[in-house]
Amino acid sequence: MARPTPLSGFPEWLPEGRLVEQHVLDVLRRTFELHGFAGIETRAVEPLDQLLRKGETSKEVYVLRRLQEDPDEAATRGHRETERGLGLHFDLTVPFARYVLENAGHLAFPFRRYQIQKVWRGERPQDGRFREFVQADIDVVGAGTLPYHYEVELPLVMAEALGALREIGVPPVRILVNNRKVAEGFYRGLGLTDVEAVLRNIDKLDKIGADAVAALLVAEAGATEEQARACLALAAISGSDESVVERVRELAGESNDLLDEGLAELGALIRAASVRAPGVVVADLKIARGLDYYTGSVYETVLVGHEQLGSICSGGRYDTLASDGANTYPGVGLSIGVSRLVSRLLSKGLVTTTRSVPSAVLVAVSNEDDRGRSDAVAAALRARGIPVEVAPSAAKFGKQIRHADRRGIPFVWFVGDDESGADQVKDIRSGEQVDAEASTWTPVEADLWPRVVPA
Amino acid sequence: MARPTPLSGFPEWLPEGRLVEQHVLDVLRRTFELHGFAGIETRAVEPLDQLLRKGETSKEVYVLRRLQEDPDEAATRGHRETERGLGLHFDLTVPFARYVLENAGHLAFPFRRYQIQKVWRGERPQDGRFREFVQADIDVVGAGTLPYHYEVELPLVMAEALGALREIGVPPVRILVNNRKVAEGFYRGLGLTDVEAVLRNIDKLDKIGADAVAALLVAEAGATEEQARACLALAAISGSDESVVERVRELAGESNDLLDEGLAELGALIRAASVRAPGVVVADLKIARGLDYYTGSVYETVLVGHEQLGSICSGGRYDTLASDGANTYPGVGLSIGVSRLVSRLLSKGLVTTTRSVPSAVLVAVSNEDDRGRSDAVAAALRARGIPVEVAPSAAKFGKQIRHADRRGIPFVWFVGDDESGADQVKDIRSGEQVDAEASTWTPVEADLWPRVVPA
Numbered sequence: 001m002a003r004p005t006p007l008s009g010f011p012e013w014l015p016e017g018r019l020v021e022q023h024v025l026d027v028l029r030r031t032f033e034l035h036g037f038a039g040i041e042t043r044a045v046e047p048l049d050q051l052l053r054k055g056e057t058s059k060e061v062y063v064l065r066r067l068q069e070d071p072d073e074a075a076t077r078g079h080r081e082t083e084r085g086l087g088l089h090f091d092l093t094v095p096f097a098r099y100v101l102e103n104a105g106h107l108a109f110p111f112r113r114y115q116i117q118k119v120w121r122g123e124r125p126q127d128g129r130f131r132e133f134v135q136a137d138i139d140v141v142g143a144g145t146l147p148y149h150y151e152v153e154l155p156l157v158m159a160e161a162l163g164a165l166r167e168i169g170v171p172p173v174r175i176l177v178n179n180r181k182v183a184e185g186f187y188r189g190l191g192l193t194d195v196e197a198v199l200r201n202i203d204k205l206d207k208i209g210a211d212a213v214a215a216l217l218v219a220e221a222g223a224t225e226e227q228a229r230a231c232l233a234l235a236a237i238s239g240s241d242e243s244v245v246e247r248v249r250e251l252a253g254e255s256n257d258l259l260d261e262g263l264a265e266l267g268a269l270i271r272a273a274s275v276r277a278p279g280v281v282v283a284d285l286k287i288a289r290g291l292d293y294y295t296g297s298v299y300e301t302v303l304v305g306h307e308q309l310g311s312i313c314s315g316g317r318y319d320t321l322a323s324d325g326a327n328t329y330p331g332v333g334l335s336i337g338v339s340r341l342v343s344r345l346l347s348k349g350l351v352t353t354t355r356s357v358p359s360a361v362l363v364a365v366s367n368e369d370d371r372g373r374s375d376a377v378a379a380a381l382r383a384r385g386i387p388v389e390v391a392p393s394a395a396k397f398g399k400q401i402r403h404a405d406r407r408g409i410p411f412v413w414f415v416g417d418d419e420s421g422a423d424q425v426k427d428i429r430s431g432e433q434v435d436a437e438a439s440t441w442t443p444v445e446a447d448l449w450p451r452v453v454p455a
Numbered sequence: 456m457a458r459p460t461p462l463s464g465f466p467e468w469l470p471e472g473r474l475v476e477q478h479v480l481d482v483l484r485r486t487f488e489l490h491g492f493a494g495i496e497t498r499a500v501e502p503l504d505q506l507l508r509k510g511e512t513s514k515e516v517y518v519l520r521r522l523q524e525d526p527d528e529a530a531t532r533g534h535r536e537t538e539r540g541l542g543l544h545f546d547l548t549v550p551f552a553r554y555v556l557e558n559a560g561h562l563a564f565p566f567r568r569y570q571i572q573k574v575w576r577g578e579r580p581q582d583g584r585f586r587e588f589v590q591a592d593i594d595v596v597g598a599g600t601l602p603y604h605y606e607v608e609l610p611l612v613m614a615e616a617l618g619a620l621r622e623i624g625v626p627p628v629r630i631l632v633n634n635r636k637v638a639e640g641f642y643r644g645l646g647l648t649d650v651e652a653v654l655r656n657i658d659k660l661d662k663i664g665a666d667a668v669a670a671l672l673v674a675e676a677g678a679t680e681e682q683a684r685a686c687l688a689l690a691a692i693s694g695s696d697e698s699v700v701e702r703v704r705e706l707a708g709e710s711n712d713l714l715d716e717g718l719a720e721l722g723a724l725i726r727a728a729s730v731r732a733p734g735v736v737v738a739d740l741k742i743a744r745g746l747d748y749y750t751g752s753v754y755e756t757v758l759v760g761h762e763q764l765g766s767i768c769s770g771g772r773y774d775t776l777a778s779d780g781a782n783t784y785p786g787v788g789l790s791i792g793v794s795r796l797v798s799r800l801l802s803k804g805l806v807t808t809t810r811s812v813p814s815a816v817l818v819a820v821s822n823e824d825d826r827g828r829s830d831a832v833a834a835a836l837r838a839r840g841i842p843v844e845v846a847p848s849a850a851k852f853g854k855q856i857r858h859a860d861r862r863g864i865p866f867v868w869f870v871g872d873d874e875s876g877a878d879q880v881k882d883i884r885s886g887e888q889v890d891a892e893a894s895t896w897t898p899v900e901a902d903l904w905p906r907v908v909p910a
Contacts, residue, residue, distance in 0.1 A: 007498065018496060066517055069517045324457060
C-alpha cells in the first residue's frame with residue numbers, strides 16, 4: 001500500500017488535536033448535563049425519504065448501498081424505509097425529531113436532550129466546512145406545546161458551554177438572535193406575502209451585499225424598490241439592549257399582532273440575556289437562517305475575531321418538525337459545529353496541550369527478565385489513578401528517558417533492587433531524581449493528566 | 456409523518472440505555488488512558504479499494520454515493536480514492552493501519568492508541584449482531600518491530616477494563632487465547648501445508664461440530680482422516696495453566712521451530728496472566744479467528760454465562776497490515792464489541808440506572824414572573840457542580856413534584872420569599888423537606904449524578 005493521503009473534507013487529528021477535541025466535548029457534555037439534558041445517540045442512517053423532506057438539502061445527502069446485496073433479502077424486504085434506501089444523516093435535528101416520534105411513549109416531556117455525533121454532507125469542502133463533522137446539539141421538545149421561556153434558556157446554556165471553553169483559549173462568542181415572528185410580521189405589515197422568498201434572500205446579505213439583495217427581493221419576492229429598502233433597513237438593526245425593539249417599532253410604523261408577539265419575545269430574550277450572560281447575546285435582525293422550519297427565535301453564533309469562519313452554533317424554535325398527525329412536538333434547539341470550532345483552534349494555534357499522551361510516568365525496565373517488576377509498579381500507580389506505561393524495551397536508561405521525552409511523558413520511574421536500593425522517580429524536565437514508593441508517590445495535579453491550555 | 460418504526464440492525468437506546476452505554480464507554484476510556492493509550496478518531500469512510508483488500512469482507516461494506524454529484528467535480532476529480540468511491544469502515548483496525556501510515560512521521564513508536572467509534576457492516580441482523588455498532592479498540596503498533604510482551608500486555612488491559620465493569624453488573628469474562636505459530640507449526644509438523652484452509656475450517660467448530668469439520672479438512676485442506684483428527688485433537692486442548700504447553704507437545708510428537716516459538720509465547724502469556732489477572736485468561740487451541748492477517752497471538756472473549764452471544768472482545772497480533780513498502784508497522788490489538796455487550800446488559804436486565812436524567816434537583820417556579828429567581832437558584836447550584844433543571848411551568852406545586860417524580864429527579868427546590876420565608880428542598884422519595892441555601896446545600900454523593908448499578 002502506498003503512503004495514503006488525507007481525504008479532503010474528512011478531517012482527522014493527530015493525538016494532540018484529538019485531546020483538544022475530546023476536551024471540548026467533555027466540557028460541552030458536562031455543561032449540558034449540569035443543565036439536566038439527557039444524552040442520546042441516534043443511528044447514523046435515516047430513511048432517504050425522511051432526509052429528503054426538505055428539498056434544499058437533497059444535494060448534500062450521502063446515499064448508502066450494500067456492495068453485494070443479498071437477493072433473498074431484496075426480494076422479501078417490505079419496509080417502506082428499506083425500499084427507498086438509506087442515507088447518512090446531515091444534521092442531528094431530523095434524526096432527533098424521528099426519535100421523539102418513535103419513542104414518545106417512553107419519554108417525559110418537555111424532553112431535554114443533548115446529542116454529540118458525526119454528521120455527513122456531500123458539500124464542496126472549504127475552510128471550516130467539512131463533509132464529515134461533529135455536531136453537539138441541545139434541544140427541548142414539548143408534547144403539544146412548549147413555553148417561550150425555553151427560547152431564552154437554550155442560547156444561554158450554549159453561552160455557558162462556550163464560555164467554559166474560554167479558559168483553554170477559545171475566543172469569546174457573540175450569539176446573534178432574531179425572531180421569525182418579527183421578520184414575518186414586519187414583511188406582512190409592508191404588504192409582502194412571500195415571506196420565505198424574503199428570508200431566503202435576506203440570508204444572502206453577508207455574501208452578496210445590500211444592493212444585490214434588494215434586486216433579488218424585487219425580482220423574486222415581489223417587492224417594490226421601497227419595500228426592499230425597508231427589508232434591508234430592518235436587517236440593519238442590531239443591538240444588545242431593548243432599544244432594538246423600539247427601533248423596529250419605529251421602522252415598522254403600523255403594528256400587527258405577529259410583530260407585537262415577536263417583539264415581546266425578542267425583548268424578553270435580550271432582557272434575560274443581559275442579566276445571565278452580559279455582553280454575549282445580541283439582537284441582529286438580519287439573521288434569517290436557511291431552514292424553513294423555524295417559527296420563532298433563531299440563533300447564530302460567531303467567534304469574536306473569527307467572524308469570517310461563519311456560525312459555530314446555530315438553531316431556533318420549530319413547531320412542526322416532529323408530528324405524527326395526531327401529536328405535534330414543538331421544540332427549540334441549537335447545534336455547535338464542533339469540528340469547525342476545533343479545526344480553527346488547531347489551525348490558528350489558539351490552544352495547545354501539555355503533552356500528547358495520557359501517561360504521566362514511564363516505568364523503566366532494567367532487563368527483560370525483570371519486566372514483571374516494572375509491570376507491578378505500573379499497576380500500583382494506576383490503582384491510585386496515575387496514568388502509566390512501561391518502557392518498550394530494556395534499552396539503556398538514557399534511551400528510555402529519550403523515549404519518554406519524545407512522547408512528552410514528564411516522569412521516568414526506576415525500579416530499585418537489592419543492589420540499587422529504593423525505587424526512584426526522575427522529573428526529566430528538571431532532572432530532579434528522588435526516592436519514591438509506588439504506593440504513595442503522586443505527581444502534582446498539573447502533571448497528572450495532559451491538559452488543554454491556551455497556546 | 457407516520458409514527459416511525461425501528462430499523463433492524465441499527466440499535467438505539469432510550470436515555471436510560473444510553474446512560475449505561477456512556478458509563479461503559481467512560482470506564483473503558485479511563486482504563487485505556489491509565490495504561491497510556493492516546494485516543495484518536497478516524498473518519499467513518501475509507502477508499503473502497505482499501506476496504507476491499509480482504510475479499511471476505513466485501514459483502515459487508517456499505518458504499519457511499521452523493522445523491523446529486525456535481526458534474527464539474529466528477530469531471531475534475533483525479534484522486535485514486537474518489538475515483539474508486541468511498542465506503543463506511545467495517546472495523547477500526549483497517550482505518551488505524553491507514554492512519555499510522557499516513558501520519559507515521561508525526562507519531563512516536565511504539566504508538567499506543569485507543570479508538571471508540573461506530574462501524575458498519577451490511578450483515579443480516581441477529582441477536583448481538585448489528586449493522587451499525589460501537590467498537591472500542593486498543594492497539595500498540597511498532598515501527599519495524601514490536602516485542603512479544605505487548606501480546607501479553609494488551610489482553611490484560613482488556614481484562615482490567617472489562618473487570619472494572621463488574622461493579623455495574625457485567626458478568627465476569629473469560630479471555631480465550633491461542634497462537635497462530637502454534638497452530639501453523641503443528642499443522643506443518645503434521646505435513647499439512649494449506650494452513651489457511653485448516654484455520655478457516657477449525658473456526659467453524661462451534662457452529663457445525665467436529666465430524667463436519669473433519670470432513671471439510673479432508674475435502675478442502677488436503678488432510679487425511681488421521682491428520683484431520685490430529686487437528687481436532689489440538690483444537691480440543693484448553694486450560695489456564697502451562698500444562699497446556701506440555702499437552703500440545705505430547706500431541707505433536709516431533710517439534711519444529713515455529714511450534715517451539717509459538718509454545719514459548721503462549722506459555723509466557725499464560726504465566727503472566729495467572730499473576731496479573733488470575734482465572735481470566737484461558738489457552739484454547741480451537742481459537743482460530745477468521746481474519747488471515749494475524750500472525751501470533753489471537754484472542755476471543757466470552758461473557759461467562761452468555762457464551763452463546765459470541766465473542767465480545769477479539770483481536771490478535773498482526774505483522775503486515777500496515778506497510779507502505781519501505782516500512783512495516785507490526786501491531787497487536789483487541790476490539791470490544793460495545794453494542795453487543797450493552798445490548799445484552801439491557802435486554803437481560805443485568806444493569807439499571809438510579810434515574811434516567813442528569814438532574815438531581817428540579818427548581819420549582821411559583822409564578823412565571825418569578826422564573827428569574829428560580830433560574831438564579833439553579834445557576835447557584837450548578838456553579839457548585841449540582842445538575843439542575845427548572846420546572847417547565849408555574850403549575851401547582853403538586854404537579855411540579857409529579858413532573859420531577861416522572862423524570863426520576865430526587866429533589867424539588869422551593870424558592871422562598873418574604874411571605875414563605877427561607878428556600879426549602881424536598882426529597883420527594885421520603886417527603887422530607889428542609890430549609891436550604893443554594894450556596895451551601897449539597898445532595899449526598901449517591902444522589903448527585905445518575906448511577907449505573909447492577910439490576
